[in-house]
Amino acid sequence: MRSGTADGTIGLTRSPNNDGFIKISVKDQGIGMTKEQIDKLGSPFYSLKESGTGLGMMVSFQIIRNLQRKVRINSEKDVGTEFSIYLPMI
Ligand SMILES: Nc1ncnc2c1ncn2[C@@H]1O[C@H](COP(=O)(O)OP(=O)(O)OP(=O)(O)O)[C@@H](O)[C@H]1O
Ligand SMILES: [Mg+2]
Numbered sequence: 804m805r806s807g808t809a810d811g812t813i814g815l816t817r818s819p820n821n822d823g824f825i826k827i828s829v830k831d832q833g834i835g836m837t838k839e840q841i842d843k844l845g846s847p848f849y850s851l852k853e854s855g856t857g858l859g860m861m862v863s864f865q866i867i868r869n870l871q872r873k874v875r876i877n878s879e880k881d882v883g884t885e886f887s888i889y890l891p892m893i
Pocket of ligand 1: 831833834835836844845849850851852854855856857858859860861884
């Protein structure tokens with residue numbers, strides 16, 4: 804599934820792995836992140852946005868951790884970012 808916006812395209816894909824998990828990916832063509840920025844994701848109040856609270860990723864990571872799931876982040880500065888979450892197939 805792809806959703807076009809004025810500033811780019813956000814891709815949403817889900818793909819079953821053969822290990823019993825489904826990978827759900829959200830991929831953007833945004834500003835991307837450096838390795839150092841990725842490492843700071845999830846720290847409370849870490850934000851590079853003018854009006855960001857810096858709590859979004861912290862809450863998201865908490866929810867994923869509570870569900871005992873994994874998230875993988877692939878990002879390249881000035882190219883884009885992909886977040887992948889692995890969920891068990893029922
Ligand atoms: N998809 C992304 N591409 C580039 N940078 C990102 C992406 N997602 C998060 N970031 C960076 O991580 C920072 C922290 O994100 P987080 O969602 O925790 O806070 P926020 O978006 O700034 O504020 P809010 O609490 O309103 O969500 C962002 O400010 C941004 O710099
Ligand atoms: Mg956010």
